Amino acid sequence: MAQTSIILRVELNHELVSFGDVAATISKAGGDITSIDVIRPGKDSSIRDITVDVAESEETQVVDALKLHDGIKLINVSDRTFLVHLGGKINMQPNVPIKNRDDLSRVYTPGVARVCTAIHENPRKAYSLTIKRNTVAVVTDGTAVLGLGDIGPHAAAPVMEGKAMLFKQLAGVDAFPICLDTKDTEEIIRTIKAISPIFGGINLEDISSPRCFEIETRLAEELDIPIFHDDQHGTAVVVIAGLLNALKVVGKRIENVRVVVNGIGAAGVSICKMLLAAGVTQLVPVDREGAIVRGGTYEYPMWQWLAEQPQVQGEPGTLKEVIVDADVFIGVSRGGLLNGDDVQKMKPDSIVFAMANPNPEIAPDEAIPHVRVFATGRSDYPNQINNVLVFPGIFRGALDCRARRINEPMKLAAARAIASVVTESELNEQYIIPSIFNEKVVTKVRHAIIEAAILTGVARRIPPDFR
Numbered sequence: 001m002a003q004t005s006i007i008l009r010v011e012l013n014h015e016l017v018s019f020g021d022v023a024a025t026i027s028k029a030g031g032d033i034t035s036i037d038v039i040r041p042g043k044d045s046s047i048r049d050i051t052v053d054v055a056e057s058e059e060t061q062v063v064d065a066l067k068l069h070d071g072i073k074l075i076n077v078s079d080r081t082f083l084v085h086l087g088g089k090i091n092m093q094p095n096v097p098i099k100n101r102d103d104l105s106r107v108y109t110p111g112v113a114r115v116c117t118a119i120h121e122n123p124r125k126a127y128s129l130t131i132k133r134n135t136v137a138v139v140t141d142g143t144a145v146l147g148l149g150d151i152g153p154h155a156a157a158p159v160m161e162g163k164a165m166l167f168k169q170l171a172g173v174d175a176f177p178i179c180l181d182t183k184d185t186e187e188i189i190r191t192i193k194a195i196s197p198i199f200g201g202i203n204l205e206d207i208s209s210p211r212c213f214e215i216e217t218r219l220a221e222e223l224d225i226p227i228f229h230d231d232q233h234g235t236a237v238v239v240i241a242g243l244l245n246a247l248k249v250v251g252k253r254i255e256n257v258r259v260v261v262n263g264i265g266a267a268g269v270s271i272c273k274m275l276l277a278a279g280v281t282q283l284v285p286v287d288r289e290g291a292i293v294r295g296g297t298y299e300y301p302m303w304q305w306l307a308e309q310p311q312v313q314g315e316p317g318t319l320k321e322v323i324v325d326a327d328v329f330i331g332v333s334r335g336g337l338l339n340g341d342d343v344q345k346m347k348p349d350s351i352v353f354a355m356a357n358p359n360p361e362i363a364p365d366e367a368i369p370h371v372r373v374f375a376t377g378r379s380d381y382p383n384q385i386n387n388v389l390v391f392p393g394i395f396r397g398a399l400d401c402r403a404r405r406i407n408e409p410m411k412l413a414a415a416r417a418i419a420s421v422v423t424e425s426e427l428n429e430q431y432i433i434p435s436i437f438n439e440k441v442v443t444k445v446r447h448a449i450i451e452a453a454i455l456t457g458v459a460r461r462i463p464p465d466f467r
């Protein structure tokens with residue numbers, strides 16, 4: 001059940017109510033008190049901030065119970081999630097202070113002019129003399145934001161700021177959110193190209209399919225910095241990492257399992273491609289109209305490509321039909337499509353990755369009794385299969401070796417690196433994928449990316465630790 005955390009500011013009339021009564025009322029309504037701060041002490045009355053963890057569905061019950069209680073005045077309810085977003089989640093800091101005119105004349109005019117000239121004469125110096133070497137643009141048009149769909153560029157910003165925070169905290173990469181007010185493929189490509197000089201890489205985010213494929217392909221052809229559509233490749237890399245480990249847990253081999261992938265959009269297409277590259281021989285891609293079958297005719301080029309792959313199964317069917325006897329289900333579609341009965345019909349020792357955000361394709365409580373390995377994209381359940389395990393380390397590595405692009409061998413190396421963080425002795429049903437807070441993740445992904453970039457000839461610099 002999804003949890004939230006709220007802060008309740010209450011005034012207590014001590015003649016009518018004790019703090020014990022308040023705690024009991026909150027607990028009876030389903031809340032769990034995690035901290036109490038006295039804001040204004042007093043003999044007759046006091047004001048306190050009570051932080052309460054509560055299931056999202058029970059938040060109103062807690063609030064109503066306090067409102068109805070004699071002697072309690074509910075002054076304010078704040079949602080801690082909204083509080084951390086006040087004013088935005090990131091800012092920009094100078095690297096050196098400007099304390100006097102001397103400093104000013106060096107960081108700005110006239111001194112800066114000599115640096116500009118040096119870059120003009122040798123554009124590669126942009127990497128050593130500007131923020132380019134460590135800066136990535138996180139670019140969206142707001143058309144496929146999480147599983148919320150086309151909510152527009154303003155509403156997409158909190159996700160992009162969140163990605164920027166993760167880039168910095170996990171990998172030291174400076175990332176800047178850019179939310180474009182256009183859905184036009186050509187305009188998006190033109191705009192990203194026009195802003196690219198200051199960036200060392202472009203992370204495309206939450207751009208809906210099929211436009212995302214052309215945007216990424218064209219930018220990769222026309223720019224010489226890495227272009228990475230996170231929802232496609234970040235997701236595929238982390239799915240392969242999780243699947244390699246989950247298969248070990250259930251004792252099945254990748255070439256013997258039947259895999260259903262639901263939602264053949266940005267994430268689904270890339271996952272299918274990577275599954276085939278990793279050795280899957282029985283693949284059932286499914287979208288709204290049911291299974292995409294071998295030999296079928298489809299409107300989207302990527303679906304048509306799938307229909308031409310020998311490993312893609314020929315039998316048509318709805319999701320509820322094709323999931324019967326599947327070994328693996330991977331959902332990157334939208335929440336609440338399956339129930340316990342559906343996953344019960346899978347093969348024994350089934351693996352279910354229900355990765356739609358914020359709500360998975362099947363609620364964990366419904367799935368867990370019937371499947372052997374269960375994972376979601378969320379941070380509030382075990383086995384979080386989320387591309388946050390991928391993009392920080394991939395860009396750390398790509399920036400450090402100034403990779404021209406991020407290719408297939410680099411992605412496969414990243415998947416293996418993530419899987420390898422979980423040791424044989426640690427591996428179990430509840431731990432197939434490392435936590436994002438495990439520091440080995442970024443270190444290992446970075447290493448794997450640089451090694452593969454050097455081997456495949458896309459690195460333009462050998463970092464000191466590889467010399």
Ligand SMILES: NC(=O)C1=CN([C@@H]2O[C@H](COP(=O)(O)OP(=O)(O)OC[C@H]3O[C@@H](n4cnc5c(N)ncnc54)[C@H](O)[C@@H]3O)[C@@H](O)[C@H]2O)C=CC1
Pocket residue numbers: 144145146147148206207208209230231235262263264265266267268286287288289331332333334335337355356357358376377378385386387388
């Ligand atoms: N856990 C993670 O790391 C990630 C999770 N996701 C989640 O995966 C979902 C899809 O993301 P994208 O691929 O970026 O979006 P997208 O918009 O490119 O693709 C979504 C696809 O799902 C299909 N779909 C929608 N309803 C469906 C249904 N009832 N049955 C079958 N297919 C259906 C759509 O037709 C579309 O092809 C979102 O919920 C997103 O939050 C995406 C990327 C990473």
Ligand SMILES: CC(=O)C(=O)O
Pocket residue numbers: 145146147206230231357377386387388
């Ligand atoms: C995690 C992510 O990128 C998404 O859900 O879109």
Ligand SMILES: [Mg+2]
Pocket residue numbers: 146205206230231
């Ligand atoms: Mg995304």
